[in-house]
Structure formats: C-alpha cells, structure tokens
Amino acid sequence: MKTNVVFIAFLLLLGGTTWAQMQSFPLQDVKLTGGAFKKAQDVDLTYILALNPDKLLAPYLIDAELPLKASRYGNWESSGLDGHIAGHYLSALAMMYASTGNAEIKKRLDYMVSELARCQMKNGNGYVGGIPQGKLFWERIHKGDIDGSSFGLNNTWVPLYNIHKLFAGLRDAYEYAGNKQAKQVLIGLGNWFIDLINPLSDEQIQQVLRTEHGGINETFADLYMLTKDKKYLETAQRLSHRALLNPLMEKQDKLTGLHANTQIPKVIGYEKIASLTGNTDWSDAAMYFWQNVAQQRSVAFGGNSVREHFNPTTDFSTMLRSNQGPETCNSFNMLRLSKALFLDKNEPSYLDFYERTLYNHILSTQHPEKGGFVYFTPIRPNHYRVYSQPETSMWCCVGSGLENHTKYGELIYSHSTNDLFVNLFIPSTLNWSDKKIQLTQKTEFPYQNQSELVLKLAKPQTFGLNIRHPKWAENFTVLVNGEPQKIDSKPSTYVTINRKWKTGDKLTVRFTTATQLEYLPDGSNWAAFVHGPIVLAAKTSTNDLDGLFADDSRMGHETKGKLYPLDKAYALIGSPDTYHSRIKPADGLTFQLDSLTLQPFYAIHDARYQMYFQTFTQANYDEQKARLKQQEAAALALDAKTIDKVNCGEQQPEVDHAFKGEKTESGYDDERFWRRTRSAISYELQNKGQAGKFLDVSALDTIPIANISFLLNDKPAEVIVNDGKTVRLKASDDTVITLKIVAGNGKNTPRFSQIRLLKD
Structure with a gap:
C-alpha cells in the first residue's frame, strides 16, 4: 500500500491556520450507532461473554x-x-x-x-x-x-x-x-x-x-x-531492543526474515518513550519503521508478512503461494502504531493506512454471525480463512481479536484544544463534555458517498470543525445547512470550517469514489481492485473448506483444505485500460468481472476467494501461464506426499513441532530460515496414519554425517541417502516421531532449513 507521508515534528499548517496538538477522545465519549462496525462490536460482545x-x-x-x-x-x-x-x-x-x-x-x-x-x-x-x-x-x-x-x-x-x-x-x-x-x-x-x-x-x-x-x-x-x-x-x-532500534535509527532496512509481530510492539514502545523524552532519534526510527512496513511490506488490505515473517520487499511470491498470509496480530499492532504517530505528529496521512486496514483486514477477521477470529488471511487465489471457537481456540490472534472490535470509536473523532476533527465516516455520536458539544454522524458509507454531521450545543460557540479529506476521495465538497462551502481541499489533509456553530447546524460531506488496480509492492504483475478505501474480492468456491471452524489442535488456526493451483486462478489479459473496462457496476458495492462478482472483501466469509489477479498482455500470457503451471505442479506434488514438515528457524512452525534446543541460534540467509546448534535440537513430527516412510533433513550447508548424530525417538536413525545438503533418514513406525539432532565435539552444526516427513 502506498501512502505519501510528509513527516513533521509537532505542528501542521492547514489553510493558513496552525492547530495545536491532536488528542483522542475517551471511548466513553463515542458511541457507534449502526453499520458494519457496530455489528462487529455486538458480535464481539457475545464472544467475550461466552x-x-x-x-x-x-x-x-x-x-x-x-x-x-x-x-x-x-x-x-x-x-x-x-x-x-x-x-x-x-x-x-x-x-x-x-x-x-x-x-x-x-x-x-x-x-x-x-x-x-x-x-x-x-x-x-x-x-x-x-x-x-x-x-x-x-x-x-x-x-x-x-x-x-x-x-x-x-x-x-x-x-x-x-x-x-x-x-x-x-x-x-x-x-x-x-x-x-x-x-x-x-x-x-x-x-x-x-x-x-x-x-x-x-x-x-x-x-x-x-x-x-x-x-x-x-x-x-x-x-x-x-x-x-x-x-x-x-x-x-x-x-528497548537495540538490535532492532539501532538499524532503524540509521534508516537501514534489516526487517526481511524477522518475525513481524515481534518487532511492531517494540516500535510502539520506541515511539511512546520518544514522546516522553523528546528523543527525536527514537521517534524518527519509529516513523521509518512505519513507512517501511506500511508502504513497502503491506498488501492491499493493510496486512503484512507470510508465515508470520517479513518477506523481501522485492518478492511477494511466497505470500501468494502460502496458506499462511498476513497475521491479524500484525495489523492490530500496526493500527496502534499508526494511531500513536497520528496523534504525536498531527499528520492525517497516517489515517489513510489506518482506515484501509480497519475496513479491510480488521473488520474481515471476525465471523459476522459466530464471532470467530481469523489468524491468517491468505492472499493466495482460491483459498480461505479459518475461524476460532470460544472453547477450542486460544491463539494470539484470538487475544488481539477480542480487543480489535471493542475500540472502533477510538479515532472516528479527535480534537485539539479548541477544534474538532472528523477522521472517519462511521455512524456514531460524540459527546465532547468539556466543550458541551454533541455531534451525531449519519452515514451509510461505504455504500453511500456522503456523511451528515449534526451539532447540539449548550450555547453557540466558535470553533473549527475539520473534516478529513481522504486520499481516495474525489470531488470532495462540504455543505453547511445546505449551502456549499468554498474550500481548497487536498487529499490526506483536513477541510476546516471555522464559524460560530449553534444547535441544529448540519454539515454535509459529499465525494465520489473510483475503482483502481493496486499492484503488489514488489512490482510484480499481481494486482487487487480497490474501490475508494474498500478492497474488492470474489467468492470463488465453497468446496474443500476443511477446518473452517477451528478444533483444539495446536495448528487449528491453519487451513487444512487443499491448495488450488495458481495457474487455474482467474487472470486479467489485455492492457491496463481493458482491465478497468471489464469491471461493470452491479448493485451497491458489487461489480461484475466477466463471470466473477466482486464485493467488499470484509463481506466475504465461509468461502474461498480471489483478491489478487495476475495481469498479462496477450503476447506473454501463454508463456507465463505454462511456466506457472509447471512450477505449481511440482510444488503441489511435493505437498501431496508430505505428511508433516518443519521450517527450521521459523517461530510458529518450531513451536507447533515442540522445538527444544540448547546452545542454538537461528537466522535468515539466501531467503530461507535456518537453525543450528552446538549441543542439540529436537522436533516432534506427526506421522498421521503411520504413512511416513522417510525424513528429509535439508540444510544451507554441507551436512557432515561423521560429526552429527540423528536420533528418532531416542534411537539412532538409519541414513539412507546423503547428497551433501540433504540427508534422507528412514522414518520410524510411531505416530509421533521425535527427531533429535546432536552436534559433535561442541562445534556448530550446519544451518538446517527444513525437515519433511514423506510418504515416498
């Protein structure tokens, strides 16, 4: 997602008026009155009480x-x-x-x-x-x-x-x-x-x-x-962790390969400490991090990471292939960081990212009836999400999910010492008790491109009522009591109406929205349709939704249904002009794309979907599709014969496989994670149906068999093949296989990258 942010210290000049430090309203002062966010809040309340x-x-x-x-x-x-x-x-x-x-x-x-x-x-x-x-x-x-x-x-x-x-x-x-x-x-x-x-x-x-x-x-x-x-x-x-902070202060991008949600909360801390101490180096580090993640590492709906880690900014292909797309916790914390920076820097451009992520990721991660929460949101075409259940699911994204839908009122409005700011078009009421100002916002956005704001005051007052002009809004107009106002409005700023207000005054905001193709940040040919701030997607199937509602298994939050081949996904063939011309408005926020119906992604549940589409010219379509088909066939064939696997050095796969280790370290090189030890490491693999026949242990370096011991359930493993960087072991007949790798002579083992339990 691209957001042009001008970083400033404390004040912003708008329309010739300097305004004071921005502040949020207490949640008690803002009440939701309708729409999708109010429904999500109500559903969350039921889940909390369960x-x-x-x-x-x-x-x-x-x-x-x-x-x-x-x-x-x-x-x-x-x-x-x-x-x-x-x-x-x-x-x-x-x-x-x-x-x-x-x-x-x-x-x-x-x-x-x-x-x-x-x-x-x-x-x-x-x-x-x-x-x-x-x-x-x-x-x-x-x-x-x-x-x-x-x-x-x-x-x-x-x-x-x-x-x-x-x-x-x-x-x-x-x-x-x-x-x-x-x-x-x-x-x-x-x-x-x-x-x-x-x-x-x-x-x-x-x-x-x-x-x-x-x-x-x-x-x-x-x-x-x-x-x-x-x-x-x-x-x-x-x-405060210096290993992350120091490169950020030097404006160095060292994020690729890091566990994403480990880093974001640290940066929220840097920003808060900076606001208390006046340490501009730490504040600049937080802004650099936000800019890097929000602009270079986030997909259309605001999420980031694949298998919980930051992928290279130049290559989102692993995210497109994976069933473990952006994690909800990441967006939960990126919104917290965006809010903190917005309030500290008085910069409304942070709200463009905040709004996009709120509508498209956060709102979409709760089941609209059952209230289950989503861990991973894949962008892989024709895949789906898994929802939690109160009695079975206790993941981190359940914890952040419980919080996500309680606080939608936190940034609909904000204020300075004297002036009021309207940041989001969400039906709600505001009670600014200190100023004895009440405001009611009536809107059906995003299904209607306008919002009405009605004031109720203890007595007439003069103050500035500031309306955010979002980056995506076109033909932005403001009326006061039906009279059009002369404004010089620019996207990602505020329109300020400064006058003496009285009870019954009504301010109306109107705008138009358009549908855009937004490409992945890596410059590849994958793009999503975005209408205003709303990401569009298509329901493609309700088949093979295995594990749609999670059981209590350790990996219940991950989809278990088969991966549909990427080369079978719908693609756009032609030119940028024809890609847009294929979209035909239907009803409300639905559009026809040939045989597909596009709708807001947050409204799609209990189904497979396609959010990202490959774009081709007619000349290169056949060649590239054939290449993708070959790659997909090889990848799916390997997955089909895999019983279980561990990506060494990746946080969640190692936790899921009961990792234990001493004198061990992990890292990320050559676009792969790894782990090595000077003592021992072990993993538990599930041998479902006792179908596993072999264990392939792969490394980034040559594996010196003479200096390493492989144990399966505490017994020496039989080495069948050693081709240098991969060792094949004969699997045991147990339903749970514990692989232990022991270093010889206290020296580091090679950097192990993956362990696969295979049928053949």
Missing part, C-alpha cells in the same frame, strides 16, 4: 497455589502460553465497557482484577503470572542464567510476551474502566519486575530481549505516565 473468566484465571491460581474454580482452557492456554489470553481479556473487557457501558462486562472486569490481586497477595512479592513453572523460570533469569532464541527463553515459550499481555490488560483496566485495584496490581507487578532484572547487565538484558517480548518497554513507559516515577521510564529505555 468465555469463562475462571478458566482464563486458572493458570494464575495454579502458579499462586490457590484452589481452582475451573480447569484452564486447552490449546495454547495449556501448552506453554498459559495465561496470555487473560491479559487480552482484561483489555477487551475494559474497552468494551468503555464503548458500551455494559454492566456484565464491568462485573467481569472487576472480578478478574480482584482474583489477580488475590494471586499477587498470595505470592507476596508483587509477582502475578500464569507462566508454567513461572517462579522457577524467573529465578533463573534473576541469577543471570539466560539461554534465549527468537521465541524460547530457557526453553519457555515467549514468557515476556506472555506477561506483557497482563501488564497491558491491567493498564487498560485502569485507563479505560477506572479500576483502581488494577493500578495497584500493575504497580506491584512493575516493581517486582524491576527488582527481577536489577542484577542483570545491559548486555544480559539485550540477551533476554532476543526472545519475543511484546511491548514490555511500552508498558513501563505507561507506568511512568501513571506515577511520574522516573525509574519506570529508565526501565522502559533499558527494555
């Missing part, structure tokens, strides 16, 4: 050695990431209460906080957490016993990421819902953490931060804002 607080609290009671009131949930909540959903749940409860005033939501929030306070009191040192064997784990860290990788710290699954969710949930319980006990628990937890890391050197802290840790630096900045105690701000700076 979850059992006592089951979410169980890991914390276990850790505090208190009697359970209910057994913990399964899935990720009982396989190493125990307790992380409770933190998200606190945030979701707090924001849903602020947005709706629902009494049951408030009751649950207060109960959750009181139970966490009880656990904290039982522990006696400020600690509260649900991490398995947490006390033993944290004691090792306190003593400086640190062995970390990208997602495993002392063989514990992302413990700082886990506890960050609790930090954030307690913060939100206080900030959004006014729960004072949450503030007390938060401060106690923060003080415990500072004592925990106090003996560690800065080098050891950076070693800890190699493992995914969420936005732990941001939450300590929040503690400083709550208490004004400088020790929290100092800790926030100490907990």
Whole structure:
C-alpha cells in the first residue's frame, strides 16, 4: 500500500491556520450507532461473554497455589502460553465497557482484577503470572542464567510476551474502566519486575530481549505516565531492543526474515518513550519503521508478512503461494502504531493506512454471525480463512481479536484544544463534555458517498470543525445547512470550517469514489481492485473448506483444505485500460468481472476467494501461464506426499513441532530460515496414519554425517541417502516421531532449513 507521508515534528499548517496538538477522545465519549462496525462490536460482545473468566484465571491460581474454580482452557492456554489470553481479556473487557457501558462486562472486569490481586497477595512479592513453572523460570533469569532464541527463553515459550499481555490488560483496566485495584496490581507487578532484572547487565538484558517480548518497554513507559516515577521510564529505555532500534535509527532496512509481530510492539514502545523524552532519534526510527512496513511490506488490505515473517520487499511470491498470509496480530499492532504517530505528529496521512486496514483486514477477521477470529488471511487465489471457537481456540490472534472490535470509536473523532476533527465516516455520536458539544454522524458509507454531521450545543460557540479529506476521495465538497462551502481541499489533509456553530447546524460531506488496480509492492504483475478505501474480492468456491471452524489442535488456526493451483486462478489479459473496462457496476458495492462478482472483501466469509489477479498482455500470457503451471505442479506434488514438515528457524512452525534446543541460534540467509546448534535440537513430527516412510533433513550447508548424530525417538536413525545438503533418514513406525539432532565435539552444526516427513 502506498501512502505519501510528509513527516513533521509537532505542528501542521492547514489553510493558513496552525492547530495545536491532536488528542483522542475517551471511548466513553463515542458511541457507534449502526453499520458494519457496530455489528462487529455486538458480535464481539457475545464472544467475550461466552468465555469463562475462571478458566482464563486458572493458570494464575495454579502458579499462586490457590484452589481452582475451573480447569484452564486447552490449546495454547495449556501448552506453554498459559495465561496470555487473560491479559487480552482484561483489555477487551475494559474497552468494551468503555464503548458500551455494559454492566456484565464491568462485573467481569472487576472480578478478574480482584482474583489477580488475590494471586499477587498470595505470592507476596508483587509477582502475578500464569507462566508454567513461572517462579522457577524467573529465578533463573534473576541469577543471570539466560539461554534465549527468537521465541524460547530457557526453553519457555515467549514468557515476556506472555506477561506483557497482563501488564497491558491491567493498564487498560485502569485507563479505560477506572479500576483502581488494577493500578495497584500493575504497580506491584512493575516493581517486582524491576527488582527481577536489577542484577542483570545491559548486555544480559539485550540477551533476554532476543526472545519475543511484546511491548514490555511500552508498558513501563505507561507506568511512568501513571506515577511520574522516573525509574519506570529508565526501565522502559533499558527494555528497548537495540538490535532492532539501532538499524532503524540509521534508516537501514534489516526487517526481511524477522518475525513481524515481534518487532511492531517494540516500535510502539520506541515511539511512546520518544514522546516522553523528546528523543527525536527514537521517534524518527519509529516513523521509518512505519513507512517501511506500511508502504513497502503491506498488501492491499493493510496486512503484512507470510508465515508470520517479513518477506523481501522485492518478492511477494511466497505470500501468494502460502496458506499462511498476513497475521491479524500484525495489523492490530500496526493500527496502534499508526494511531500513536497520528496523534504525536498531527499528520492525517497516517489515517489513510489506518482506515484501509480497519475496513479491510480488521473488520474481515471476525465471523459476522459466530464471532470467530481469523489468524491468517491468505492472499493466495482460491483459498480461505479459518475461524476460532470460544472453547477450542486460544491463539494470539484470538487475544488481539477480542480487543480489535471493542475500540472502533477510538479515532472516528479527535480534537485539539479548541477544534474538532472528523477522521472517519462511521455512524456514531460524540459527546465532547468539556466543550458541551454533541455531534451525531449519519452515514451509510461505504455504500453511500456522503456523511451528515449534526451539532447540539449548550450555547453557540466558535470553533473549527475539520473534516478529513481522504486520499481516495474525489470531488470532495462540504455543505453547511445546505449551502456549499468554498474550500481548497487536498487529499490526506483536513477541510476546516471555522464559524460560530449553534444547535441544529448540519454539515454535509459529499465525494465520489473510483475503482483502481493496486499492484503488489514488489512490482510484480499481481494486482487487487480497490474501490475508494474498500478492497474488492470474489467468492470463488465453497468446496474443500476443511477446518473452517477451528478444533483444539495446536495448528487449528491453519487451513487444512487443499491448495488450488495458481495457474487455474482467474487472470486479467489485455492492457491496463481493458482491465478497468471489464469491471461493470452491479448493485451497491458489487461489480461484475466477466463471470466473477466482486464485493467488499470484509463481506466475504465461509468461502474461498480471489483478491489478487495476475495481469498479462496477450503476447506473454501463454508463456507465463505454462511456466506457472509447471512450477505449481511440482510444488503441489511435493505437498501431496508430505505428511508433516518443519521450517527450521521459523517461530510458529518450531513451536507447533515442540522445538527444544540448547546452545542454538537461528537466522535468515539466501531467503530461507535456518537453525543450528552446538549441543542439540529436537522436533516432534506427526506421522498421521503411520504413512511416513522417510525424513528429509535439508540444510544451507554441507551436512557432515561423521560429526552429527540423528536420533528418532531416542534411537539412532538409519541414513539412507546423503547428497551433501540433504540427508534422507528412514522414518520410524510411531505416530509421533521425535527427531533429535546432536552436534559433535561442541562445534556448530550446519544451518538446517527444513525437515519433511514423506510418504515416498
């Protein structure tokens, strides 16, 4: 997605008027009144109430050695990431209460906080957490016993990421819902953490931060804002990962191959710390990161990454092939970063990305009836998404999904000291109590290209009413009480109407929208149709939707249905002019593209779809399609005989396959991930139906068989073939096969890239 952003420090000159620092409104002041976002909020409310607080609290009671009131949930909540959903749940409860005033939501929030306070009191040192064997784990860290990788710290699954969710949930319980006990628990937890890391050197802290840790630096900045105690701000700076920060400050793009959602929360922390300290280097680093990800790494609907990692900016082909497209958590955090930069920099261009992502990714990641949340949104043509269920699914994207649909009111409006800004066309009401200004926005956008704003004031007032002119809006006009206004409007700025307003005044905004082809950022011939800010796609099939609603398996969030060949996908043949001329308006936001019906992507559910289309001239169509067909045939044939596989060094595949390791490191070279060890690494592979006959172990380097041991379920493996960089082992007959690779003489093994369990 391309967004031209002019970066400025604090003030923006609009129409000759300088306006003061931008501020958001509390969620309590903004109420949704209709439309798709209100429906999504209501559906989310039902999902939130379907979850059992006592089951979410169980890991914390276990850790505090208190009697359970209910057994913990399964899935990720009982396989190493125990307790992380409770933190998200606190945030979701707090924001849903602020947005709706629902009494049951408030009751649950207060109960959750009181139970966490009880656990904290039982522990006696400020600690509260649900991490398995947490006390033993944290004691090792306190003593400086640190062995970390990208997602495993002392063989514990992302413990700082886990506890960050609790930090954030307690913060939100206080900030959004006014729960004072949450503030007390938060401060106690923060003080415990500072004592925990106090003996560690800065080098050891950076070693800890190699493992995914969420936005732990941001939450300590929040503690400083709550208490004004400088020790929290100092800790926030100490907990900022320099391996990411330093290249960003030098404007160096080192993101390719990194786990995407590990990085975004860190940058949110950099931005918040910069806003508190005035550190322009850190602020510039955050802006550089945002610009890189939003402009060069995001697809049409605003998402980024493939298999959770940043792909090369020059090659999106892996994303087009994969069933693991952009992750919802990434967009959740990119919206948080966009909001922070918009408010800090007073720059409305950030809202173009925010709006696009809100409508097309966030809104599309919740099932409109059942409320299930989506983890991966593939852009592979003719593929589909999987939805969570309350009792079976406890993924990270369930946690962020619970929050996503509670806070749609956060940026519909904003304000400076005296002026009001309308940022999004969403039906809603605003109550600016400090100014005794009420505003009602009536709109059916995006199905209607206008919005009406009606004011109600305690008494007539003079102020500026600023209407965002989006990048995509054409023929932008504004009427006040039916009278057209003379405006000099430019996209990605505001139209300011400054006058003495009175009750009953009505401002009407009208515009036109057009359909554009937006190509992938890598310059390839794949493009999506975008109408205004709305990404269009076509339902293509309802067949083979295996696992549409997730079970409780570790990889329940990934589609299990077959991949349809890319060369069979609909393609556009001709020229840019004829691509557009093929689109015929039908009804509302639906369009005909030959036999396909295009509609807003967020409205497509329970189906396979096509969002991206290859574009060809007639001259090169046959040649390129034949080449793609050959590539697809080879790839699908390999997938067909694969029982299970691990991409070594990739976070989620390694977690999914019970990775364990000592003295190990991972990386990304030659567009492939890898892992090596000076001791041992192991993975568990599922041998469904005991059909697997061989294990192919591949590396980026030559594999020296004499210096490496391969064990299958603790028995020496039989090596069948060694062709240098791939070793074929004879698979065992077990339904679960544990492959252990042991280094010889304490020397590094080759960089292993993939392990495949094959039928033949």
